[in-house]
Amino acid sequence: MRRVLIIPPDFTRFHSNAGYITNVYYHTLTQRGVEVDILPALGTHEPVSREQAAVMYGDIPYEKFIPHDWRNDVVKLGEVPAAYLEEITEGLWHDPVSVEINRRVMDERYDLILSIGQVVPHEVIGMANHSKNLFVGVGGSDMINKSHMVGAVYGMERMMGRDHTPVRKIFDYGMAHFLSWRPIVFVLTVTTAPGGDIRTHGLFIGDTRLVLEKAIALAQEKNIDFVKTGIKKCVVYLDPSEFKTTWLGNKSVYRTRMAIADGGELLVLAPGVRRFGEDLEVDRLIRKYGYRGRLNILEAFEKPGNQDLRDNMGAAAHLIHGSSDGRFTITYAVKDITREEIEGVCFRSASYDEMVKRYDPARLRYGYNTLPDGEEIYFIPNPALGLWINREKF
Structure with a gap:
């Protein structure tokens, strides 16, 4: 050899x-x-x-x-x-x-x-x-x-x-x-x-x-964790050394969506996320079309004037995957992207520094946590390592 x-x-x-x-x-x-x-x-x-x-x-x-x-x-x-x-x-x-x-x-x-x-x-x-x-x-x-x-x-x-x-x-x-x-x-x-x-x-x-x-x-x-019932509030932490874009960070959406209850909330603690796409063209497409849901993206995909989306089907698929289709809310808590930019791609926005005071990854344990005021959350320290599913609906 x-x-x-x-x-x-x-x-x-x-x-x-x-x-x-x-x-x-x-x-x-x-x-x-x-x-x-x-x-x-x-x-x-x-x-x-x-x-x-x-x-x-x-x-x-x-x-x-x-x-x-x-x-x-x-x-x-x-x-x-x-x-x-x-x-x-x-x-x-x-x-x-x-x-x-x-x-x-x-x-x-x-x-x-x-x-x-x-x-x-x-x-x-x-x-x-x-x-x-x-x-x-x-x-x-x-x-x-x-x-x-x-x-x-x-x-x-x-x-x-x-x-x-x-x-x-x-x-x-x-x-x-x-x-x-x-x-x-x-x-x-x-x-x-x-x-x-x-x-x-x-x-x-x-x-x-x-x-x-x-x-x-x-x-x-x-690598598959079943929860007994739909999660009302899920908090996911993205290690800044690993997750610098929503292209990767949206694993927090993909891997939890089968576990989050209708009307629930996903809070993504993303201190290292600085932009949306891994390259400039995909970043532009995400900013242009946003995470607007499956039907909206498929409609945009079929419009003759949107050749840029057809030429980047992977980006179109990513936009579909990254939306909850209105079933639950998605909030990105970041440090280096403005509120206007986050909301421009159809996520809710929050300050990482503010959110981490209440949801400190160093203090939360994996799975269910009850905060001092009685709020119950489900914490995931790394979404890339698993898949979470509501057993009631699987």
């Missing part, structure tokens, strides 16, 4: 333990004279910074990390046909999807490709990772945009926490038809992080779909 490509998650999956695993693989291989390249699965996220790389991946030289350019640095392998999309979405989607991937995945100079990641409930696909790490993490714009939109149209609450969703079937099709001959081995973790300390419950390694299925079974046990 002469050359290996490692595809780990980026800093948004810090608690996956994939950083440590990547470090172990890197040193084990390089000590044996193997050349190793590292291509973080960014999707549309910002490249991993030098500081993030040091925290997550340890002493791997920063120059070994290759930024993924989802718009330009990909090759087209084929497409998932429209007829198949119609079949798996119950007739809700009618267009084919191009299968694009970073050109390095197809580089035959690599003797082994290690796709490392965490299996956890996910708003777009149902359960994250495996082929998603490839077709979204280092995939191209058509696959990223359309897969997200397929998930939004089909309905995220029909998919979260489940295997064999329409979006998962798109990726499975891509694996079977276009990547089956590539030397790809999946390294999948199932983790939780009580108190911020990573706890690894399972590690699944192999080159088949079986590793995904085994990991999903464990993640459904470890």
Whole structure:
């Protein structure tokens, strides 16, 4: 073996333990004279910074990390046909999807490709990772945009926490038809992080779909929390080192929406959120269209004058996912975005410094808390690590 490509998650999956695993693989291989390249699965996220790389991946030289350019640095392998999309979405989607991937995945100079990641409930696909790490993490714009939109149209609450969703079937099709001959081995973790300390419950390694299925079974046990009845007030904390945009911070919306009661309230404590989109174009689209609900976004999506939204289906899907459709209120408590900007995208706004006096993450414990004045809240210190569901309605 002469050359290996490692595809780990980026800093948004810090608690996956994939950083440590990547470090172990890197040193084990390089000590044996193997050349190793590292291509973080960014999707549309910002490249991993030098500081993030040091925290997550340890002493791997920063120059070994290759930024993924989802718009330009990909090759087209084929497409998932429209007829198949119609079949798996119950007739809700009618267009084919191009299968694009970073050109390095197809580089035959690599003797082994290690796709490392965490299996956890996910708003777009149902359960994250495996082929998603490839077709979204280092995939191209058509696959990223359309897969997200397929998930939004089909309905995220029909998919979260489940295997064999329409979006998962798109990726499975891509694996079977276009990547089956590539030397790809999946390294999948199932983790939780009580108190911020990573706890690894399972590690699944192999080159088949079986590793995904085994990991999903464990993640459904470890990463889905059922509450007995709908939560009236949910308070979610976003670690500023991990969440700097609502694009990522809206995991607080996605992962709790199945647990919050009708007429309830979601308060997002977001001291590190400074803008909306991960890149400037997506940020502009969020500001333009706002989190106005599924029907409003679909209506805007169909209007001939809104080509910018059609050209960025992933953003359109994100706007759908990030709205409660009026079922509960969403309040962002921030430090570096103005009230006018927050309200401009259809969230309620609050001062982080004011809210943290009453809802101090350092004092709240995970789950139900009763405050001195009798108010009952449900506190979640990191929404990325789980999925919360009202058992009465599941």
